[in-house]
Amino acid sequence: MRLSRQLLLVSLLVFVLPVAGIRWIQEMELTFRDQQTQVLEASLQATAANLSLRGVLPEPVQAQGAVYVQPVGVDLVMDGYFEDWQAQQLTSRRYSDDGDPRVQFSAATDGTNFYLAFRIAQSRTTYYNPVGVPLKNGDRVQLSVEEGSNVQHYTVVTEAPGQVVARFIQHWNGINRVVRENRIRGVWRDTPEGYQLELMMPLAMAGKRFGFRVVSGATEQWVGSTGSNEETVDDELGQLILPNQHLSRVLDVFLDSDMRLGVIDSAGWQIASTSSFNIHETHESEPFWLVSWLYRMILSWNHLPDYQNYWRRGGWQNSGLSAALDGQPVVLWTRENNRYRLLASLPLVKDGNVVGALIAEQGSQAVLSLASRSFDRLFSLSFLAIVLVSGGLLGYASWLSFRIRKLHQATEQCINKDGRLQARFPASDSADELGELSRSIAAMVTRQGNHTEYLRSLGSKLSHELRTPLAVVRSSLDNLAHEQMGEQGKVYVSRALAGADRLGGLLNNISEATRLENMIADSSHERETVDLRQMLGDLFQAYSSVYPGTQFKLQNIDEPCRMSIAPELVVQAMDKLVSNAVDFCNDDGAVTLRLENIQGSPVISVENDGPLLPDTPDGQLFDSMFSVRTARGEKLHLGLGLYIVRLVMQAHRGEALARNRLDQTGVVFSLAFPEEV
Amino acid sequence: MVTCAGFSGNAGLIKMPRHIAIVEDEPAIAANYRDAFQRYGFTVSHFADRPSALAGFRLGLPDLAVIDVGLGDEFEGGFDLCRELRSQAPALPIVFLTARDDELDVISGLRLGADDYLTKDISIAHMMARVNALLRRVDMINVPKEQDDVLERGKLAINIDRMSVSWDKQPVDLTVTEFWIVHSLARHPGQVRNRQQLMDAAQTVLDNNTVTSHIKRIRKKFQAVDAGFGAIETAYGMGYRWSSQ
Structure with missing residues (x-):
C-alpha cells in the first residue's frame, strides 16, 4: 500500500473528533435538560408557595358529577x-x-x-x-x-x-x-x-x-x-x-418567557391558566433534512412521548401530570415537531390535602437551539477539521512520498549499470530522517564512487607502474643481446624478450578500456558525417583481407546512409564484433555484415554461423571483464571487446544488441543507432 | 649527478661523436640506455632530475635530449624541462620518453615543442633508429645541399633529406613520426596504408589509437595552412590513403 494511502487511512482517525463531539453534545443536552428541569421545579415550588400565601389555592372538588x-x-x-x-x-x-x-x-x-x-x-x-x-x-x-x-x-x-x-x-x-x-x-x-x-x-x-x-x-x-x-x-x-379568573390573573404574575402555567383542581380539571401561551414561535428555517435527521438520531429524542395537542386546552387528565395529584411532583419531557416541551406539575397542598396541582409547560427552545447551534458548529468544525487534517496528511504524505521517490530516483540514477558514479547524488539539506538518509546515501555513493574510480583506474595505474620495470627488463635484454653469450643464452634472451612483449601487450590491454573511455569522452565532439553504406563497404574489404581464412558476406542498402558519428569509434566497435564473429564462426560458415534501415534508424549487424549465445542475463554479455569464451590459443582475452562496443554505442546514444538467429544457426550482434545522433 | 661517458664505439653514421643527454630518474633504465647509446657511438650525459639537468645544460648543450616526463617527485617535470630547454635552444631536438602513453601526454608533450615522443617499451633498436632520424634531419637543415631528394604530390612537397614538408609552398612543421607517416602515404597516392604499415614507416610501435591521433594531428597541421585540406582519406577498417587527386 502506498504511503499516501496509509496516511489517508490513518487520517480516518480524525473521525473520532465528531464522535467525541456528538458524545459531548449529548451530555450537554442531558445536563441542560436536567438543569432546566430543576429550574422549573424550583420556580414551580416558589409559585406554589406564593399561591398558598395569597390564599388563592383552589378548593378541593368532588369529582363525581362535576x-x-x-x-x-x-x-x-x-x-x-x-x-x-x-x-x-x-x-x-x-x-x-x-x-x-x-x-x-x-x-x-x-x-x-x-x-x-x-x-x-x-x-x-x-x-x-x-x-x-x-x-x-x-x-x-x-x-x-x-x-x-x-x-x-x-x-x-x-x-x-x-x-x-x-x-x-x-x-x-x-x-x-x-x-x-x-x-x-x-x-x-x-x-x-x-x-x-x-x-x-x-x-x-x-x-x-x-x-x-x-x-x-x-x-x-x-x-x-x-x-x-x-x-x-x-x-x-x-x-x-368554572375557570378561576382570579387564580389565572395571579398566575400571570409568575409567567416567564417560553412558559405557561396552569392549575388543575383535585379532579384533574384545569381551572386556571396564564392568559397567553407565552412561547416564542420563532420560525427558524428548517435545517437540512439530513442534519435534522442527525439531530434526532444523536439527541435522545426518539423515546420521548409526543406532545398532545389537547394538553394546550388543559386536558391534562391522561397526560401523566395528573399523577401530581397523588402528591408527587411530575416532570415530563415531550416533543412536538422539532421542539422539546418540558411539562412539570407540582401538587398544591392545603391543610395537608392535595387540592390540585400547579402545571407548567415550558418550550425548550434553548436546549434545542443550543444543541443545534453546537451541532452546527460541531458539524462544520469537524468537517473543516477532517478536511484540513485529511488534506494535510495527504499533502504531507504526498510530500514525503515525493521525497522518497526523489531519493529513490536519485539513488537509481546516480550509479549506472557498470557500478560507476553517473551523476552527483543530490544530498538533501533537510534536518529530518529522510534528509539524514539522503545524506548518508550521498556519503555512501561518494565512497562507492571513489572506490569504483580507484578500481577503474587501478588497471591503468598498474600498467603505468609496471611499464617502467618492464622497460628496465626490455632494455636490459636488448643490451644483453649485444653481449657475448652462448647459443643457449640467446635462446633464453629471445624467450625473455617474448615474455616481455607479452607482458607489454597485457599492460596495453589492461589500460585499453580506460583509454578508450577517455578517448570517447574526448572525441564526443569530434563527429563527422559519414556514409555508413560506404563505410561498411570499406570495412567489408578490409576484413576480407585481414581475415583471409573466413568467408565474408555483405548485405548493404541501396541508397547512401549519412550519419553524424565518430567513425574511429564505430570502426573500433566493428573490429571487436568482427573479431569475435571470426573467432566463433564455424570453419565452413560465413560472417555477414549487414546494414539495414529499421524505421529510420540505421542498424549495422554482424552475423556469424556458429555456436549460440550462452544463456546469460540480458546485457551481461556487454559487461566489462565478462567472458564466455573458453581459452583459445595464446591470444589474450580479457572480455573487454563487447564492453568497448557498448561504450561506443552509448557514446552514440545507440544500443548494442546480441541475439541468436531465429533458426538457431548462429548469432547476431547489432549496433542500433538512433534516428539522428 | 652528472655522468659523462667518453666517446666509445663506432656507429659510423656520423663523423664526430654526438652528445646525447638522458634525463631519467630510473637509474636502471638510464644506465641501459646509456650503454646502448654508447654502443652506437654517442657520448651520453645522464641527469636524474630537472635541476641537475638544467645545470648541466648551462655548461653545454647536447646534440639531442631524451627526457622522461615524470622526473622523481615532479610529475610533469619533463615537460617543464622541455619548456626551459626549448627557450635556451630552439633548434635542439628533444625526444620524450615515458611510461605514460595517454593521449593527453602525447598532445601536451608535442605542443611544448618536443620533436618526438616514445614509450618506454620501445625496443632499443627502434629508439636508435628514431634518434638517428632526428639527428639526420637536424643535420640536413643545418647543411644546405645542392640537390635535395624531393617528393612532390600536387601541392605537397617533401624534402626527404631535410625531413621537411611544405604544402602549397608553405612549410608544415611535423614531428619525425608525422613526417614518416606523411611520407609513407604520399609515396603511393591512392593506395591504402594500414596502421601497421604506417607504424613501420615511422619506425615506431605506437598502437592503433596513436596512429589515429597522429593522423588527426597531421590533418590539423595541414588545415592550419590550408583550411580545405583533405588529401588524407580514411579507409575504414584498413587505414589511410593519400588522395590521388
Missing part, C-alpha cells in the same frame, strides 16, 4: 354544529348510565355565557308531543340548575329539529303549566347517529352547581346523566367548575 366549564375566547355560534367547538379544541366528556357511553357533553364559557353541547347517539329520535304528558315525552335533555337554595329543572324538548328553548313546569295557583325559559336557548339538530344539541344561557344563571340528564323518548330510559344514579340526580348536582 362539570368542567372550559374557557373559550370567542363567542360560539348557536347553529347546532360543533365545528366552532372543535376549532377551539374544546374537549368533551362521555357520560353513560347503562355502561354504553352514548352522551358526549362539553361545556364552555366566555365569561358571560355558558355554552353546552350534547351529542347523543341513539337509533331513533322521538320528538316531543305537545299533547302528551307535559315535558315528559319524546327525547329530552333535562338541566338542573341551582337557584339559591333550590334546584330548578329545565327540560329541552322539541317537536322538530331547529331552534329550541328550555321549558320548565311552574306551579302556579295549584296548576302546573309549562313555562318557556327564553334565557336557555339553542339549536337541535338531527344526525345520522342520533341528534345533537347546542345550548347557551347566561353564566350567572348557571350558578355553582349543575346537573343534566338525557332521557330517551322511545324507552323513557336515561341514556346519560351527571348524577351517580337516577334517584339522587335531582338533588345531588355536580359542581360547576
Whole structure:
C-alpha cells in the first residue's frame, strides 16, 4: 500500500473528533435538560408557595358529577354544529348510565355565557308531543340548575329539529303549566347517529352547581346523566367548575418567557391558566433534512412521548401530570415537531390535602437551539477539521512520498549499470530522517564512487607502474643481446624478450578500456558525417583481407546512409564484433555484415554461423571483464571487446544488441543507432 | 649527478661523436640506455632530475635530449624541462620518453615543442633508429645541399633529406613520426596504408589509437595552412590513403 494511502487511512482517525463531539453534545443536552428541569421545579415550588400565601389555592372538588366549564375566547355560534367547538379544541366528556357511553357533553364559557353541547347517539329520535304528558315525552335533555337554595329543572324538548328553548313546569295557583325559559336557548339538530344539541344561557344563571340528564323518548330510559344514579340526580348536582379568573390573573404574575402555567383542581380539571401561551414561535428555517435527521438520531429524542395537542386546552387528565395529584411532583419531557416541551406539575397542598396541582409547560427552545447551534458548529468544525487534517496528511504524505521517490530516483540514477558514479547524488539539506538518509546515501555513493574510480583506474595505474620495470627488463635484454653469450643464452634472451612483449601487450590491454573511455569522452565532439553504406563497404574489404581464412558476406542498402558519428569509434566497435564473429564462426560458415534501415534508424549487424549465445542475463554479455569464451590459443582475452562496443554505442546514444538467429544457426550482434545522433 | 661517458664505439653514421643527454630518474633504465647509446657511438650525459639537468645544460648543450616526463617527485617535470630547454635552444631536438602513453601526454608533450615522443617499451633498436632520424634531419637543415631528394604530390612537397614538408609552398612543421607517416602515404597516392604499415614507416610501435591521433594531428597541421585540406582519406577498417587527386 502506498504511503499516501496509509496516511489517508490513518487520517480516518480524525473521525473520532465528531464522535467525541456528538458524545459531548449529548451530555450537554442531558445536563441542560436536567438543569432546566430543576429550574422549573424550583420556580414551580416558589409559585406554589406564593399561591398558598395569597390564599388563592383552589378548593378541593368532588369529582363525581362535576362539570368542567372550559374557557373559550370567542363567542360560539348557536347553529347546532360543533365545528366552532372543535376549532377551539374544546374537549368533551362521555357520560353513560347503562355502561354504553352514548352522551358526549362539553361545556364552555366566555365569561358571560355558558355554552353546552350534547351529542347523543341513539337509533331513533322521538320528538316531543305537545299533547302528551307535559315535558315528559319524546327525547329530552333535562338541566338542573341551582337557584339559591333550590334546584330548578329545565327540560329541552322539541317537536322538530331547529331552534329550541328550555321549558320548565311552574306551579302556579295549584296548576302546573309549562313555562318557556327564553334565557336557555339553542339549536337541535338531527344526525345520522342520533341528534345533537347546542345550548347557551347566561353564566350567572348557571350558578355553582349543575346537573343534566338525557332521557330517551322511545324507552323513557336515561341514556346519560351527571348524577351517580337516577334517584339522587335531582338533588345531588355536580359542581360547576368554572375557570378561576382570579387564580389565572395571579398566575400571570409568575409567567416567564417560553412558559405557561396552569392549575388543575383535585379532579384533574384545569381551572386556571396564564392568559397567553407565552412561547416564542420563532420560525427558524428548517435545517437540512439530513442534519435534522442527525439531530434526532444523536439527541435522545426518539423515546420521548409526543406532545398532545389537547394538553394546550388543559386536558391534562391522561397526560401523566395528573399523577401530581397523588402528591408527587411530575416532570415530563415531550416533543412536538422539532421542539422539546418540558411539562412539570407540582401538587398544591392545603391543610395537608392535595387540592390540585400547579402545571407548567415550558418550550425548550434553548436546549434545542443550543444543541443545534453546537451541532452546527460541531458539524462544520469537524468537517473543516477532517478536511484540513485529511488534506494535510495527504499533502504531507504526498510530500514525503515525493521525497522518497526523489531519493529513490536519485539513488537509481546516480550509479549506472557498470557500478560507476553517473551523476552527483543530490544530498538533501533537510534536518529530518529522510534528509539524514539522503545524506548518508550521498556519503555512501561518494565512497562507492571513489572506490569504483580507484578500481577503474587501478588497471591503468598498474600498467603505468609496471611499464617502467618492464622497460628496465626490455632494455636490459636488448643490451644483453649485444653481449657475448652462448647459443643457449640467446635462446633464453629471445624467450625473455617474448615474455616481455607479452607482458607489454597485457599492460596495453589492461589500460585499453580506460583509454578508450577517455578517448570517447574526448572525441564526443569530434563527429563527422559519414556514409555508413560506404563505410561498411570499406570495412567489408578490409576484413576480407585481414581475415583471409573466413568467408565474408555483405548485405548493404541501396541508397547512401549519412550519419553524424565518430567513425574511429564505430570502426573500433566493428573490429571487436568482427573479431569475435571470426573467432566463433564455424570453419565452413560465413560472417555477414549487414546494414539495414529499421524505421529510420540505421542498424549495422554482424552475423556469424556458429555456436549460440550462452544463456546469460540480458546485457551481461556487454559487461566489462565478462567472458564466455573458453581459452583459445595464446591470444589474450580479457572480455573487454563487447564492453568497448557498448561504450561506443552509448557514446552514440545507440544500443548494442546480441541475439541468436531465429533458426538457431548462429548469432547476431547489432549496433542500433538512433534516428539522428 | 652528472655522468659523462667518453666517446666509445663506432656507429659510423656520423663523423664526430654526438652528445646525447638522458634525463631519467630510473637509474636502471638510464644506465641501459646509456650503454646502448654508447654502443652506437654517442657520448651520453645522464641527469636524474630537472635541476641537475638544467645545470648541466648551462655548461653545454647536447646534440639531442631524451627526457622522461615524470622526473622523481615532479610529475610533469619533463615537460617543464622541455619548456626551459626549448627557450635556451630552439633548434635542439628533444625526444620524450615515458611510461605514460595517454593521449593527453602525447598532445601536451608535442605542443611544448618536443620533436618526438616514445614509450618506454620501445625496443632499443627502434629508439636508435628514431634518434638517428632526428639527428639526420637536424643535420640536413643545418647543411644546405645542392640537390635535395624531393617528393612532390600536387601541392605537397617533401624534402626527404631535410625531413621537411611544405604544402602549397608553405612549410608544415611535423614531428619525425608525422613526417614518416606523411611520407609513407604520399609515396603511393591512392593506395591504402594500414596502421601497421604506417607504424613501420615511422619506425615506431605506437598502437592503433596513436596512429589515429597522429593522423588527426597531421590533418590539423595541414588545415592550419590550408583550411580545405583533405588529401588524407580514411579507409575504414584498413587505414589511410593519400588522395590521388
